[in-house]
Amino acid sequence: MQLVNGQERADLTLKFLAPEQADVPAQVTRNLRPGQVRLLSRGAEGDVAVALPPADAAQARDVGAALVGLATDLGAQSVRVEETAHADALALAALATGDRDARYRAEARPGPAHLAVEGLPEADRARVDALAAGVRFARELVNAPANLLNPATLAREARSLEPLGADVDVWDGTEIEARGMGLLAAVAAGSATGPRLIRVTLPARGEATRIIALVGKGVTFDTGGYSIKPAAGMTTMKGDMGGAAAVLGAMHALAAARDRLPEGVEVRAYVPAAENMVGPHAMRPGDIYRAANGKTVEVVNTDAEGRLILADALAVACDEGATEVVDVATLTGAKVVALGNDVAALYSTDADLTTRLKASAEDTGEFVWELPLHAPYLKAFQRETLADLRNADMVPAGGSIKAALFLREFVTRPWAHLDIAGNAMKEGQATGWGVGTLVGYVLGS
Template structure:
């Protein structure tokens, strides 16, 4: 999938209807709605489609999706679009909608391979390319099956960011245990691969004024452990590292567009990654482990593992001096019940941080809804246990809120949590949800 400035012989050209444009067949323009595309003509030198000019970025994104579908149906390989005020949103939608992950197919999937949007150039062109690269990276991480992507191979994928001058460190089991990250080690104990903590840093230009920490849940496969999931609930669990994919995809995009990051802003990613498996050394219900911040946690439900690995990573991000911390995780089924798969749940201790994340989501065409950190719910994780906390009360009601409150016990800086359960996958395919929001959030932190 390639974005280019000019196509010599596009297979399909999209033009926008002008007011009172004469000469068009009535059946083409009749009831044409915003965000829709209609085929006007087919010819040896290429096909022509028409649409209404997009009135805002959301319409441009919808138009991009419709245009990719038309190009795929027509079996054309290159698409050119007339200039529009919303060229960047349209171009990104074209690339993302046209992405075809054919790594596991014997034949390539059909679809256009090259796009051009007139008037898109310079910094805008570079920004779209960087965002598209980050979203593709995130999607392909989620799409990879668990027999290929485990904590070790996810760390190797993160190391590819070194080619973009990112600093990448990977801690293995020995270092994780030496640093007291007992919760991350416990979740990984049933897997032969063991845990990893991946840290990616984009150093600031000039004197450091802000350190933004992005933390992504990286459970590369989740059986549920001894609190094992039913078979139907396990089929999509290769995607339980969707938060890690979003964070690493955002870091890839930011590394490519580093000159756009405000001066003095350092960005760090922390990805705790593990497989939650059943095995001789796997954690059991009733086990108690010590977290990196010294708090003890009783594991009531081994299938509430994401909050455990995030807790240690959040502690590390805070201890290493983050100005503010944002974590992203496919955390709770309760979030899907509350908000569905299109809208992420946002929790935050900082109204200013929450406002900047909402602005980033709006700019990127992603959706989130702020949920309450209702403190009394935390009592359910503090009673009937010998430890400081338990990781579950086995009661689904309010589950997303209670999980967020659990995480809050491990942060000492302004913090936001994005529960993206349901958002990270559509069917069996990764969406790259969160890359756009995180990139816009960082670029807007002046």
């Protein structure tokens, strides 16, 4: 669905009820709640729906999603929305709901093609367009099946950001090993494709005084390796690169909104990409590898691979001068047990960074909850090993916290970690979760 400036005629028009509006039948307004949309009339000149004026952005998002659902049911191709408060939130939710990935279907799914929101300022329309495009890009990456999206093709997709003004560098296995990224190389060793490290840079306007690094886990498919997953747990593992998709989607949106980047802020995305497969060269439980920062890790569980590739990428981002780092990853099942699929876990070493991420997530309607970096839990990864760390202790309790503590061992800058396990996909479809939070965080920096 495309956001347009205006249209003379629309198949469906949404109007907002004024207090005690007398010309609307009582059966339409009875028990009408905030966020709901109801059909008022149908006619040759177009259908009309009504809703209560949204009191906040959350209600506007609900209205936007409900409006697209109604438009789809009615077969409306063009939708117009009367001027209202929080129009940008409404428009973005409508675009996200109406974005239907039809690449793998014989026929496109039905749904509205055009959306016009009256009174939406041009600057807001451009921002919504940019953010919607970033969410769409992230969703398409996650939705792509693993036979089409692997580390090499993910790198090729990242290069599509170059026409938007981003600089894209891709390291292959040889360069990765030369940089000492032994953990990323180990995870990818069982795959014929090999690893990639994708680095996307949006140069600062003027001299760079701050460098924000966004790091996204890019496991394009996760079998679990020799600690193999059961069949039911493997079916959604094309989505184990949801963190990478969020980071690349955010870079897509930020590139399209370059003029809004704070002066002096350079943004870099780091995506360690690998397939976690089995094979004659795959890592085994008990193997020890050296990370980019020199620390050694014993692989106790080959299905705890995401923290390995992130560790190397985090170390490289810090070594290359990042002044603050945020990583995003579908990392642990323990996070889903603790917070479910709607709320992401946030860990951070910096109070200011935490505040900015929380504020951005709330503004975007992406919910986060801060969990503690309880340092004593790291001891479980330091016992009974010849290496500096183990990558797991095979104890589910506190698993998300322990994974975050493992990652902290590889950062030397203010850092935050978003565990988005369960957030990246819903009912078999990608959500694009994280794009809005990251974009708002960067633009508000």
